[in-house]
Amino acid sequence: MVRHIVQSANQAADGRRTAPAALRNVGPLVEALKLRLPSKGRVLELASGTGQHAAAFAEAFPELNWSPSDVDPDQRESITAWQRESGLKNLAEPLAIDVSAPWPVARGFAVSVLTINLLHLIPKPLVSRLFEEAHGALSENGRMIVYGPFLRGSAYASDGDRAFDASLRTRDPAIGYKSLEAVSDIAHAAGFAPIAVDAMPANNLLLTFGT
Numbered sequence: 001m002v003r004h005i006v007q008s009a010n011q012a013a014d015g016r017r018t019a020p021a022a023l024r025n026v027g028p029l030v031e032a033l034k035l036r037l038p039s040k041g042r043v044l045e046l047a048s049g050t051g052q053h054a055a056a057f058a059e060a061f062p063e064l065n066w067s068p069s070d071v072d073p074d075q076r077e078s079i080t081a082w083q084r085e086s087g088l089k090n091l092a093e094p095l096a097i098d099v100s101a102p103w104p105v106a107r108g109f110a111v112s113v114l115t116i117n118l119l120h121l122i123p124k125p126l127v128s129r130l131f132e133e134a135h136g137a138l139s140e141n142g143r144m145i146v147y148g149p150f151l152r153g154s155a156y157a158s159d160g161d162r163a164f165d166a167s168l169r170t171r172d173p174a175i176g177y178k179s180l181e182a183v184s185d186i187a188h189a190a191g192f193a194p195i196a197v198d199a200m201p202a203n204n205l206l207l208t209f210g211t
């Protein structure tokens with residue numbers, strides 16, 4: 001399922017991949033994360049993809065230690081290439097984390113867990129599991145931050161969102177957009193309290209929950 005949905009990306013000779021979507025949203029994400037990330041500590045990023053976000057975020061937030069991760073070994077190679085090229089001391093080697101399996105991190109590993117453009121690619125039961133694992137991986141006063149496209153109730157934000165969701169469900173009927181309300185309920189069931197819903201470009205949302 002998810003692993004077959006390959007992120008569209010170009011690859012440089014040094015192994016760094018660049019995805020057009022990540023180039024477009026990195027600036028707005030940095031600005032929004034300035035309001036939502038804790039000021040110090042470790043951030044665990046799930047499904048980091050190419051690693052270009054992780055490098056940009058580690059540079060933009062020098063007081064935070066950035067731990068990227070991805071299930072896909074090819075993506076992890078690209079993340080490592082971004083880490084090597086950036087020379088950033090606060091950007092760690094990528095962890096091999098599959099959100100459908102227990103995460104190889106200790107309780108309280110991070111002050112924040114962040115994931116960008118993953119929830120619409122995984123089945124709903126896996127979203128519940130992800131929030132439960134995240135709660136265990138977070139320290140006290142931790143923050144769970146998720147970005148992506150969401151339904152508002154049962155409504156799409158645009159015709160483009162409706163078409164994209166339909167294309168996902170054609171590939172795998174178990175995946176596709178989740179509603180803001182469903183994700184908020186899942187977060188609540190995992191022990192999180194709502195903190196903020198930020199409107200982002202291209203109809204996306206940045207959701208922040210606290211432990």
Ligand SMILES: C[S@@+](CC[C@H](N)C(=O)[O-])C[C@H]1O[C@@H](n2cnc3c(N)ncnc32)[C@H](O)[C@@H]1O
Nearest residue numbers: 002007022047048049071072097098099116117
């Ligand atoms: C659309 S890309 C988003 C990548 C990056 N966050 C971004 O926004 O550029 C989805 C990513 O999720 C990863 N992924 C898919 N299934 C996963 C799973 N079960 N556990 C962890 N990562 C997964 C893929 O390997 C891919 O890198």
